Structure formats: structure tokens, C-alpha cells
Amino acid sequence: MTEAALESMTIGQVANAAGVGVETVRFYEREGLLAKPPRRPSGYRQYPPVAVRRIRFIKRAKDLGFTLGEIRELLALRVDPRTTCGDVRDRAEAKIADIDGKLLALQRMRAALVDLTKACSGRGPTSECPILDALDEEEDR
Amino acid sequence: MTEAALESMTIGQVANAAGVGVETVRFYEREGLLAKPPRRPSGYRQYPPVAVRRIRFIKRAKDLGFTLGEIRELLALRVDPRTTCGDVRDRAEAKIADIDGKLLALQRMRAALVDLTKACSGRGPTSECPILDALDEEEDR
DNA sequence: ATACGGTCCGTACCATACTACGGAGTCAAG
DNA sequence: CTTGACTCCGTAGTATGGTACGGACCGTAT
Numbered sequence: 357m358t359e360a361a362l363e364s365m366t367i368g369q370v371a372n373a374a375g376v377g378v379e380t381v382r383f384y385e386r387e388g389l390l391a392k393p394p395r396r397p398s399g400y401r402q403y404p405p406v407a408v409r410r411i412r413f414i415k416r417a418k419d420l421g422f423t424l425g426e427i428r429e430l431l432a433l434r435v436d437p438r439t440t441c442g443d444v445r446d447r448a449e450a451k452i453a454d455i456d457g458k459l460l461a462l463q464r465m466r467a468a469l470v471d472l473t474k475a476c477s478g479r480g481p482t483s484e485c486p487i488l489d490a491l492d493e494e495e496d497r
Numbered sequence: 498m499t500e501a502a503l504e505s506m507t508i509g510q511v512a513n514a515a516g517v518g519v520e521t522v523r524f525y526e527r528e529g530l531l532a533k534p535p536r537r538p539s540g541y542r543q544y545p546p547v548a549v550r551r552i553r554f555i556k557r558a559k560d561l562g563f564t565l566g567e568i569r570e571l572l573a574l575r576v577d578p579r580t581t582c583g584d585v586r587d588r589a590e591a592k593i594a595d596i597d598g599k600l601l602a603l604q605r606m607r608a609a610l611v612d613l614t615k616a617c618s619g620r621g622p623t624s625e626c627p628i629l630d631a632l633d634e635e636e637d638r
Numbered sequence: 639a640t641a642c643g644g645t646c647c648g649t650a651c652c653a654t655a656c657t658a659c660g661g662a663g664t665c666a667a668g
Numbered sequence: 669c670t671t672g673a674c675t676c677c678g679t680a681g682t683a684t685g686g687t688a689c690g691g692a693c694c695g696t697a698t
Contacts (some may be wrong), residue, residue, distance in 0.1 A: 359677075360639080366644075366645075367645070367646095368643095368644060368645075373573060377686085377687075378644090378645080379686075379687060380685085380686065380687085382646095382647095383685075383686060387647090387685090396694095397691080398645085398646085398695085399646060399694085400644090400645060400646080401646090405588070409570055412663090413633050414504050416557060416631075417632055418685095419606070420508055420609055420685075421603070421606045421610075423684075423685090424684080424686095425684090428524035430634075433629075434616070434623050434624075434626075434627055434629050435583065436623070437622065439623050440620065440623065441618065441621045441622065441623055441625065441626035441628070442617075442620065442622060442637050443623070444626045444629055445614050445617045445626075445628065446500055448613055448617075451610055452607055452610050452611060452614070455603050455606055455607045455610070456607070458599075458602050458603055459600065459604070459607070461622050462562070462596050462599055462600050463600070465560070465561050465562045465596055466593055466596045466597070466600070468561055469561055469562075469589050469592055469593050469596070470593060473586050473589045474590055476582055476583075476585070476586045477582065477587075478581070478582055478583035478586050479581065479582060480578050480581060480582045481578065481580075481581060482574050482577070482582055482584070482585060483575075484582065485582035485585045485586075486582075487576075487582070487589055491554045491557050491558055491571075492550060492554050507665095507674075508675070508676095509673075509674065509675080510674095518656085518657075519674090519675080520656075520657060520658075521655085521656065521657085522653075522654060523676095523677095524657090528655090537664095538665085539663075539665080539675085539676085540664085540676055540677090541665085541674090541676075542675085543674060558652075564654075564655090565655070566642055566654090585645095619673090
């Protein structure tokens with residue numbers, strides 16, 4: 357185990373350093389999220405250490421709710437000299453609006469479920485359960 | 498179009514009345530969410546009108562954030578005489594906890610994105626974008 | 639020199655919830 | 669009795685984000 361991030365790394369080293377699996381690295385390459393690295397004569401991928409950073413970038417963006425498709429766009433924006441920081445901010449703002457929509461939907465679900473559980477004593481057979489009854493109602497909401 | 502929900506309905510009538518596609522009805526049957534209906538000699542499914550209700554039940558539960566797997570359990574609870582209303586309430590409460598987890602995650606995402614957009618003037622090239630920089634940082638959070 | 643682990647590739651598979659397709663048979667209206 | 673809409677079935681495809689497999693080859697430590 358010669359640890360030196362100086363020249364080039366194998367796919368396993370990159371995956372390990374970035375905290376993902378080897379298969380995930382190959383998957384990101386196939387999906388165009390990660391540049392195809394040069395190969396050794398044997399066919400082994402040779403990664404520059406910056407590849408680890410790229411993968412961490414992907415992970416962070418994913419944590420912020422971006423899909424891989426959106427992350428691909430983000431990475432493209434970064435490379436394209438015609439785009440500005442405002443283009444990136446637009447993406448971030450769109451994602452915030454996106455999240456707001458999901459928050460609203462979840463809050464509504466939650467309120468409906470809370471209402472239902474409040475109506476349910478917890479005793480009695482399921483045939484008299486107000487929760488199931490509510491789901492079963494013909495005309496509702 | 499003889500509309501009479503008196504005896505039995507075809508799959509198309511059921512799907513239409515419930516607001517789903519024919520394929521969805523067959524899908525729910527395959528997935529065990531919908532009882533297999535009797536057939537006519539030709540093989541055509543013959544649905545009792547209550548099937549429409551069952552599908553609407555599924556739709557409402559889905560709207561509340563239950564997965565088809567969870568809905569299958571909910572339907573099983575209803576049929577099993579040993580289960581009580583409390584069992585159903587437990588499911589609902591677990592789903593609320595579930596939703597709370599998602600809400601928290603989304604709120605955190607949102608806050609992080611808002612922070613990033615605040616740091617971004619919108620002007621300048623992407624090479625100087627604080628949002629992309631933040632995603633790219635080696636040591637972070 | 640050989641063994642063991644890493645890497646190669648293509649393909650298939652996981653879960654979720656459907657949706658589409660093709661070819662044959664059926665039903666009902668005109 | 670013909671026509672057009674509906675239904676049958678099994679299989680395959682959609683999108684998302686990976687994970688797993690298998691057989692062959694590579695690299696290095698002993």
C-alpha cells in the first residue's frame with residue numbers, strides 16, 4: 357500500500373478516497389459526470405487526484421437535492437466560458453423552488469395523517485377504524 | 498355507453514371511474530393490491546362496483562405518501578380480524594415520522610442553497626462562482 | 639513463480655410505479 | 669355481418685441511481 361496522491365490513482369484508490377464504490381465511479385463515467393481518464397497500456401484507468409474532488413462535488417450536490425442530470429449541467433456550466441455565475445444561481449433558485457413544492461406537499465400529507473390519527477382511539481377492530489374509513493370514503497375532500 | 502354500476506363492470510369502466518388507466522388496474526392486480534375478479538367465459542374481467550372504491554383508496558393512500566407496499570399492508574390489516582385500529586394508527590404514525598425526516602432533510606437542503614445563493618452576486622464567470630466553489634471545496638461542513 | 643487482490647468489460651439486476659406494445663380474440667352498435 | 673372499440677396476455681421499456689456478476693487479465697509481494 358504505497359500511499360501517494362502525487363501522480364495518478366487507480367479506480368479503487370479514487371473510489372475509496374471519495375467514499376463511493378468502484379462501480380459508482382465507472383457509472384459516473386458512463387453517465388458523463390466524470391471525464392474519461394487516460395489508461396495505462398493494460399487498460400487500467402489512471403486518475404489524477406482531482407478526480408476525487410469531482411466525485412465529492414457530485415456527492416455534495418446530491419446532498420443538496422440535485423439529480424445527476426442537474427449535476428451534469430452544473431459541471432457543464434463550470435466548463436463553458438460563456439456562462440456566468442448567474443446561470444448557476446438560477447439553477448440553485450430553481451432547486452429551492454422545487455424543494456418548496458416538496459415541502460408543501462409533505463406538510464399537507466402530514467397534516468392529513470395527523471388529523472386521521474387524532475380521530476383514532478387505537479382500540480376496536482379495523483372494521484371500525486376511522487383511518488381506513490377515511491381512505492375508503494366515496495365522496496371525500 | 499350504457500352506464501349502470503349495478504352488476505359488473507369491465508376493466509375499462511372501472512379504470513375510468515377510478516381515474517386510472519386500464520394498465521394500472523391490471524398492474525395493481527398483479528401486485529396484489531386488487532383482488533382477482535371473476536371472469537366471463539371470454540376471459541374478460543368482471544368487476545363489482547366496489548373495485549372502483551378500492552382503487553380510490555389506493556390513490557388516497559398514495560397521496561398521503563404511502564408506497565404500494567405499505568398500502569398492501571394496510572389493506573391486509575383491514576381484512577385480518579385479529580388486527581385492531583391501533584395497528585393502523587401505528588402505521589400512520591410511522592409514516593408521520595417518516596415525513597418528518599424528509600421535511601427535516603429538505604429544510605436543511607433549502608437552507609444550504611439559500612446560503613449559497615446569497616453569497617452569489619450573479620455576475621462574473623462561473624470560474625469565480627461561490628456556489629460552485631462551495632461544492633468544490635476540499636474540506637467542508 | 640505463483641498466489642491474491644485489483645481491474646477490465648458488458649450485461650443484468652434492485653426498487654418504485656407505471657406505461658407501452660403486439661397480435662389475437664371479443665363485444666356491441668349499426 | 670361487419671366494423672371499430674375493447675380486452676386478453678406476456679414481455680419490455682421508462683426514469684433514477686446505482687449494485688452485482690462472471691470470466692479474463694494485470695500487478696505486485698513473497
